[in-house]
Amino acid sequence: MLATSVRVCRMSRPGTLAAQRTAAITRHMMSTSSSARSSASGPGPASDEAPVLFESKGPVRSYILNRPLKLNALNEPMLNILRPKIEEWCQGKLAKVIVGRGVGRAFCAGEMLKDPETRSKAIDFFHREFEMDYILAAVPKPYICFMDGITMGGGVGLSVNAQFRIATENTVFAMPETKIGYCPDVGASYFLSRIDGEIGTYLALTGEIIRGRAVFEHGLATHFIPSRRIPALLESLASLDDPTYSQIDELIEECRSEREPEEPVTAFVGATRVALDSAFQHNTVEKIVGELQTVSTSSEHEEVRKWAKQTLAALELRSPTSLKVALAAIRRGKGRSLLDALQMEMNIAAAYCHGESPDFLTGVSAVLVDKIKTRPAWSPDKLEDVNDSEVLKKFFSTYTPAEGNAPTITPPDYLGDRNELVDPMQYALPTEDEIRKMVDGSHLRSGATEITLEELVAKFEDMRRGSTECERKFWRLFSANVSLRTTSTWIRSG
Incomplete structure (x- = not known):
């Protein structure tokens, strides 16, 4: 069953999690004795199964990272298994939607490489990993990634440029490479430089983590849903014949929930x-x-x-x-x-x-x-x-x-001219830059010379869903006066 292939649990206490996070990223240059095995069609968490599993249900094709004891950290065998299947799905007509998931309490907690002294192999691993990240970003059909659990390093590369990136209460996001004397990679210079303000710079330099709904609020995920609703969402996706991007967005939106009183609030306010x-x-x-x-x-x-x-x-x-x-x-x-x-x-x-x-x-x-x-x-x-x-x-x-x-x-040639990728922020909350342009009149859809909160929400609701979350973000932004001139009616020069 689809439901049994997704395991979720809450994160361990902060001290333990920090140690696990650091250990995961240091595997960039550490050895592993794992060897590639042939792919399997059914899910399962057993450590002696294939490190990557594949599922087909209706129009949905899923890859499932299956090394839970290693927090699904990427290694050479996993890349060897994953890329051919992704390329098959990209070019095939039966695969309409691609889904990425992980078994256990991580989506993917980083990378693992062989002997750090074997520099040529290390470079080759990075090369193949980065190409895999680009393929997933440029895939010519909807790609949904469930960031349900620890998502760091290589896991960020697999997920952060998907058109649909789903965070849950279990999501723990970080790019902690500076902790081991390295530099954030897998496209970090692209995606961290594009999120609100200087949050990306802070995350790149400090290697600190953000959790749960904050991953969504800061644009690193496009949606936030409770993890308990993932199985139902997967079933709904599988029931569609030829789902469009808008249909997928609507299905995910139906699974969202309002903030619970006990939910932690982002510190970046x-x-x-x-x-x-x-x-x-x-x-x-x-x-x-x-x-x-x-x-x-x-x-x-x-x-x-x-x-x-x-x-x-x-x-x-x-x-x-x-x-x-x-x-x-x-x-x-x-x-x-x-x-x-x-x-x-x-x-x-x-x-x-x-x-x-x-x-x-x-x-x-x-x-x-x-x-x-x-x-x-x-x-x-x-x-x-x-x-x-x-x-x-x-x-x-x-x-x-x-x-x-x-x-x-x-x-790869089959991607054609992909200079213009699908905007990874299309289904996310509007960025502060978008909001700023709408307020000062430089946005293409600005319209009138003054705008109220209700009008601003309506405009972005027309462009994307999630008006409640949009409104919450607008209030946070304007109350903090983050590079914006604010008044009670938000009048801009016309």
């Missing part, structure tokens, strides 16, 4: 959000840290001072080189296509795998092997000792396909 955007807008890590230091002692809001101190403590534990590489990648990713961003990240991965920074292997050894509780021995050890020009040269110029020392991310 109000004065904290204003402080975050202000601090992380800078183009050097030193300036980010400098403003956080000022805010940590001078802010009039106690919660902001506390947040700034916690953020400074997190950044202090990270690799100084990784922080600078991550910031440079995020800034460059904002103006690039997904394909170009993935190629840039491929070049960065090649630089790390060729030893341009010792911090990658240092972080893996310290965090996973030795399991130290203190700061790893990064080299250089301080931000001021990391030369920005050298970072740009080593990680953004030296390794490229043209130089012959980095592979090319090449979309």
